[in-house]
Amino acid sequence: MILPYIRDIFRLETKPERGSWFIWTVLGFIAFFSQLAKGATDSLWLTAGQTASVFIIFVLSLKFGYGGLGKRDVRALIGAGVGLILWYLTREASFALVFVILVDSIGTFLTLMKSYKDPGSETLSTWVMSGTSGIFGMLAVGSFNLILLAYPFYIVLANYVIVGAILLGKRQK
Numbered sequence: 712m713i714l715p716y717i718r719d720i721f722r723l724e725t726k727p728e729r730g731s732w733f734i735w736t737v738l739g740f741i742a743f744f745s746q747l748a749k750g751a752t753d754s755l756w757l758t759a760g761q762t763a764s765v766f767i768i769f770v771l772s773l774k775f776g777y778g779g780l781g782k783r784d785v786r787a788l789i790g791a792g793v794g795l796i797l798w799y800l801t802r803e804a805s806f807a808l809v810f811v812i813l814v815d816s817i818g819t820f821l822t823l824m825k826s827y828k829d830p831g832s833e834t835l836s837t838w839v840m841s842g843t844s845g846i847f848g849m850l851a852v853g854s855f856n857l858i859l860l861a862y863p864f865y866i867v868l869a870n871y872v873i874v875g876a877i878l879l880g881k882r883q884k
Contacts, residue, residue, distance in 0.1 A: 713764040716837040717771065726777040726832040728825050730784040732769035734791045734818035739765050741798065742811045742862050748804040751859050757848030758862060761841070777825060777832065787817045805858050812865045819869045823876045830880030838877065842870030 719725035739762030746758055778784050794814035798807045826833045848863030 713767065713837065716768060716834045719834045720768075720771050720775050723775070724831070725834045726775060726829075727768050727772035728778050728818075728822045729769075729772045729776040730778055730787050731818035731822040732765060732772045732776070734787070734814060734821075735765040736762070736769045737791075737795070738811045738815045738818070741795075741807055745804040745807040745811065746859065746862065749808075749858050751852075753853070754848055754851040754859055754863065757844055757851065757866070761844070761866065778821065783824075784821065787821050790814070790817050808858060808861055812861060815865065815869065819873065823873055826873055827876040827880040827883075830877045830884070833873070833877050835874065835877050838870045838873045842867050842874065845870065 716725055716727075720727065739758065743755065743758045743762055746755055751758075791814045794810045794817075798810035801807065801810075822833070845863045845866030845868075848866060849860055852859045852863065
């Protein structure tokens with residue numbers, strides 16, 4: 712999933728949204744440890760792989776990315792910080808996961824807006840594959856447990872919404 716995205720970053724075709732990738736890196740670690748605390752086993756592979764991939768893209772975004780200190784980015788980071796504070800105050804893994812998903816959606820919104828305005832700055836196949844990986848993550852849970860299913864389901868939804876923004880943005884141009 713990550714290889715086409717990295718390839719396109721080095722080709723200067725893809726420009727990752729720095730604020731999104733920063734938020735996603737921090738939240739990936741929180742999601743992983745929250746799921747671990749709630750007893751996840753095989754489904755952790757999705758979260759671990761996703762977190763490692765996101766971290767690599769964040770590091771690359773520092774040199775090759777877009778945004779980071781604009782008003783929208785700062786507001787998003789403040790919102791993410793508030794969510795993290797709320798998570799910390801609850802000290803409950805289930806609440807942490809809910810806050811992770813809410814804060815993650817702030818990062819998704821940043822990339823969604825950029826993808827719609829500049830659809831050529833994203834690698835469509837990466838978002839399709841990432842969304843599809845969420846489906847496999849849901850299947851790996853093995854039982855109907857809403858807490859364990861929530862994050863993989865969110866991965867499906869968030870990535871396919873970005874796919875939609877890229878396709879709509881291309882259609883508008």
